[in-house]
Amino acid sequence: MVLVLDPQNAGISGNMVLGALIDMNINVNEVISIIKSYASPFGNIDINISQIQKSGIQATYVDIKCEDQNKISYSDLIETLDGVNIKTNVNILNFAKKVFHTLAVAESKVHGTSIDRVHFHEVGAADAVADIIGSAYCFYKLGFNTKKVYGMPVALGGGRINSMHGKLSVPAPATLEILKNVPVFGGPVGYELTTPTGAALYVNMVDEFCNYYPLMNNKK
Numbered sequence: 001m002v003l004v005l006d007p008q009n010a011g012i013s014g015n016m017v018l019g020a021l022i023d024m025n026i027n028v029n030e031v032i033s034i035i036k037s038y039a040s041p042f043g044n045i046d047i048n049i050s051q052i053q054k055s056g057i058q059a060t061y062v063d064i065k066c067e068d069q070n071k072i073s074y075s076d077l078i079e080t081l082d083g084v085n086i087k088t089n090v091n092i093l094n095f096a097k098k099v100f101h102t103l104a105v106a107e108s109k110v111h112g113t114s115i116d117r118v119h120f121h122e123v124g125a126a127d128a129v130a131d132i133i134g135s136a137y138c139f140y141k142l143g144f145n146t147k148k149v150y151g152m153p154v155a156l157g158g159g160r161i162n163s164m165h166g167k168l169s170v171p172a173p174a175t176l177e178i179l180k181n182v183p184v185f186g187g188p189v190g191y192e193l194t195t196p197t198g199a200a201l202y203v204n205m206v207d208e209f210c211n212y213y214p215l216m217n218n219k220k
Contacts, residue, residue, distance in 0.1 A: 002216060003144050005206060006152040011193025014131025015062040017201045021138035022049065023060040030141075031134050035064075037086045038133040042077075043067050043126035062134075066126035074104040074118045077125060081133075089140060095204065096136040102200040103128070106177040128197050135201055144205070150214050151206035153183035157193030175199045182209055 010016070022031060032047050039045045048063040072080070078097060101115075108115045120128060139145060156171040156179075163172070170192045171179075178199040 002148045002150060002214070003205075004150045004152065004213060005202060007154045007194065007198075007202065008152050009155060011155045011157055011195075012198035012202050013195040014128065014135065014197035014201060015064060017198060017205075018131055018134045018138065019049075019060040019062040021135060021142065022062065024138075024142055026138050026141060031137060034086075034088070034137045035130045035134045038081060038084050039066070039126045039129040041080050041084065042072065042129055045126050045130060047130070064127060064130045066130065071119045072125045073116065074100065074120065075116050077120060077129075081129070088137075091145065092133075092136045092140045095139065095145070096132050099132045099136070099197075099200045099204050100128070102178060102204060103174070103196055106174040106196065106200075109177055110173040131197050132201065139205060149205050149207045151182070151202060151209045152213070153185055153209075153211060154179060154199070154202065155188065155193050156184055156186050157189055157191050158187050159190035159192070161192050172196060178203060183211055 005012070018031075022028060028049050032049070035047060036045060044067045046065045048065075050061050050063070052059055052061045077100065081093065081097065081100075103120075104115050104118045107118045111118070156175070159170050160167050161170055161172065162168075171184075171186075171194060172192070174196040175194055178196060179194075179202075182203060184194075
């Protein structure tokens with residue numbers, strides 16, 4: 001069994017990854033419980049998971065609303081995650097911390113500061129924790145950590161977005177930094193399709209990037 005992540009049409013974000021993985025027969029209540037355990041220390045969180053239609057195709061939509069209590073540094077975020085007192089597979093937490101490290105390294109380079117001085121205000125700490133912890137849990141629960149994961153070229157979007165530092169061109173600088181050496185293309189629309197959180201999850205999940213689908217048998 002292999003996994004193919006294909007962000008060629010709609011890009012990729014944290015909640016998109018989470019929704020796609022939940023759609024593979026994951027227990028929703030378990031995911032919500034894990035997310036709330038890890039994200040609640042960072043702020044108020046409300047999670048709504050529903051079935052929607054996109055271009056006539058059924059999909060799982062994850063709507064996470066968060067309100068951070070305070071801005072938090074990368075080192076404090078990792079310390080808080082390590083301090084959550086619940087029984088969790090250590091590999092899930094380690095994978096989530098790898099994704100956060102990817103985000104922090106990109107943000108530190110873009111802003112010209114050290115990784116320890118990076119603050120998760122742009123992506124939102126509680127929101128990012130929810131997306132990343134939830135996706136990590138599903139990824140391991142489905143056993144994809146032991147399977148081959150292929151990644152297709154990433155649609156970035158275009159235009160401009162409002163940020164804590166003013167207006168930025170799409171893709172955001174951190175997104176571009178994370179996706180170095182990954183096949184990408186601009187557009188095909190004038191708004192953001194790929195977020196830093198989605199990009200960080202993507203590069204940590206994918207084993208091999210390719211321009212075309214790999215040769216495989218599509219079996220049930």
